[in-house]
Amino acid sequence: MRSDYVSYAIAAIFFILAVIVFAAFQPPILEPIIWTALVVILAILGLIFVGVGYSQKTKSSAATLPEKPETLREESKPETKAVGKRRKKGKSNKE
Secondary structure, three states, X not given: OOHHHHHHHHHHHHHHHHHHHHHHOOOOOOOHHHHHHHHHHHHHHHHHHHHHHHHHXXXXXXXXOOOOOOOOOOOOOOXXXXXXXXXXXXXXXXX
């Protein structure tokens, strides 16, 4: 199993715990500062594990992909010579 999946799972657990603490334990049960701090700490831990999971994700590099064949560009196309009209013998263009 890839390590980034484990980090994402741990992050999801922290986020779920933060939601449970936020929804279930209202300030009358815990002191408001402790309650707020616990929710914030759990959310920050979730964000940290999301970052760790993202940094552990395998990178796909362009070097491993097969290169596309190069298409002909305008410069590399073979040049064709323009064929002019042939002049008829006996007539000259000078008048």
